[in-house]
Amino acid sequence: MKYADIDRIYRTIPLDNLPWNNETPPEALVELVRDEKIRPCKTIDLGCGAGNYAIYLAGLGFDMTGVDSSPTAIKIAEEHAKKQGVRCRFIIADLIGDLHEVTDTFDFAFDWEFLHHIFPEDREAYIRNVHKITSPGATYFSACFSENDPQFGGSGKYRETRIGTRLYFSSESEIRELVSPYFIIRELKTIEVGGKSGSHKAVYLLAERR
Numbered sequence: 001m002k003y004a005d006i007d008r009i010y011r012t013i014p015l016d017n018l019p020w021n022n023e024t025p026p027e028a029l030v031e032l033v034r035d036e037k038i039r040p041c042k043t044i045d046l047g048c049g050a051g052n053y054a055i056y057l058a059g060l061g062f063d064m065t066g067v068d069s070s071p072t073a074i075k076i077a078e079e080h081a082k083k084q085g086v087r088c089r090f091i092i093a094d095l096i097g098d099l100h101e102v103t104d105t106f107d108f109a110f111d112w113e114f115l116h117h118i119f120p121e122d123r124e125a126y127i128r129n130v131h132k133i134t135s136p137g138a139t140y141f142s143a144c145f146s147e148n149d150p151q152f153g154g155s156g157k158y159r160e161t162r163i164g165t166r167l168y169f170s171s172e173s174e175i176r177e178l179v180s181p182y183f184i185i186r187e188l189k190t191i192e193v194g195g196k197s198g199s200h201k202a203v204y205l206l207a208e209r210r
Contacts, residue, residue, distance in 0.1 A: 003119075006068075006070045007069070007070040007072050009165070011072050017163075018163070019162075019163070019196050020113055022052065023052050026053075027193070029110070040060060040062045040063070041107040041108050042063045042108070043064055044102070044110075044133065045064065045067070045110060045111075045112075047067070047111050047112075049073050050080060051066050051074075051090060055081050055086055058081070058086040058088045064089070067090075067093050067102060071092050077090045078090050096118060096122045096125045096129070099129045099133065109134050109140050110141040111141075111144075112143055113144060113145070115170070120168060120174075128182070131183070134209045135209065137208060137209060138209040140179075140183050140207045141205065142203075142205040142207075143191070143205070144170055144175070145200065145202055145203075146169060146170065146190050146202055147171050149200045149202070151197070157169055170203050172189070172190060175205055176188055184209075185206075186208060187204065188203070188204070190202070191204045
């Protein structure tokens, strides 16, 4: 199944019109920091887009790296970080490729509403990459659309968006099966999260690298 051209989307659609681009960090991420479940450390934002959440964490003292496959998104992220006066490293890389561009290892890795952009046949490669670039005992945090979410007018596993992307909606059991060989699951639940088109249900994962 073919993926949408994400770089073309960043080149042709204003950031304000991208459903996933929010300058305000998600409450679930804010809570992890506020409750000190995550403290400033070497961190990577997987599928960072325009860098909003990487910049937020960098402002709190995190040593931040952001990765995205879109050169346009990375350029925007670099400009935003410079404008806000924070230091972030941004890398262009295919997160389901061999990820040779990422040579460091990290204590905290997260992907916020990114995993639903990866189809099931490529998720094993992705989670192996997350394992590869994290240190033993590192924390992995993820949130992706739940199959119980009514977004985009359907109940199917694959759904089309208004900007031409195709998303895969997951169950908790699918995420458990995907992650368990590589990470010890600490929390796995379905939560309600905000979005530009209203609230939606997401599968929330907090795990520790084996």
